[in-house]
Amino acid sequence: MRSPEPASREELSAADGAELIRIARASIAHTLATGTELAIDAAAFPPALREPRATFVTLRRRDGALCGCIGELEPTRALVASVADRARAAAFLDPRFPPLRADELDAIEIQVSVLGRMEPIAARSEAELLAALRPHVDGLFIEDRGRRATFLPAVWSSLADPREFLRELCRKAGIADDGWPPTLRAARYQVLELPTS
Numbered sequence: 001m002r003s004p005e006p007a008s009r010e011e012l013s014a015a016d017g018a019e020l021i022r023i024a025r026a027s028i029a030h031t032l033a034t035g036t037e038l039a040i041d042a043a044a045f046p047p048a049l050r051e052p053r054a055t056f057v058t059l060r061r062r063d064g065a066l067c068g069c070i071g072e073l074e075p076t077r078a079l080v081a082s083v084a085d086r087a088r089a090a091a092f093l094d095p096r097f098p099p100l101r102a103d104e105l106d107a108i109e110i111q112v113s114v115l116g117r118m119e120p121i122a123a124r125s126e127a128e129l130l131a132a133l134r135p136h137v138d139g140l141f142i143e144d145r146g147r148r149a150t151f152l153p154a155v156w157s158s159l160a161d162p163r164e165f166l167r168e169l170c171r172k173a174g175i176a177d178d179g180w181p182p183t184l185r186a187a188r189y190q191v192l193e194l195p196t197s
Helices: 014-034 079-092 102-107 126-132 153-157 162-173
Strands: 055-061 066-071 108-115 119-121 139-144 147-151 185-189 191-193
Touching: 014 079, 014 102, 014 108, 055 079, 066 079, 066 108, 079 108, 102 108, 126 162, 139 162, 147 162
Parallel strands: none
Antiparallel strands: 055 066, 055 108, 108 191, 119 185, 139 147, 139 185
């Protein structure tokens, strides 16, 4: 699994970050108003926002309650296009939550996470995988026989114990917690978290 090097704070200025948050909110507002996706012309944006990046967009109510989170792990399009699409998906397509209503938009906090390069972890046991993880730094992706899931680094705030972090991720993926699957693949990554809006 290949992706570009992590986006650094130097590559994304404060203005770039603010523009991405603005685009995320505009994408949701556009769909609420028209029922269609916001068209993005990546060529109209600065070079840093045109680079292929994978992103997650997380939506929370002002009380901190999650109300949508959708992302992608592979960089297949311009950063600005990824953010617009993932924001729309988080607002309307996350099966865990009802679609966002127009009267809720102003009270929603938007968090954009820009994913860095996936680093495969060659672990032959749970202990080896846990030893390779950096709590509060790494996001983790796992896959076994078509079942896959990921936790962003932000999940460490609610699952601080590495073993619990891994077991909850296995549960999320539907991977049985009855021994180490010899076919399991894992990769870690870091993210650049943009200020919420």
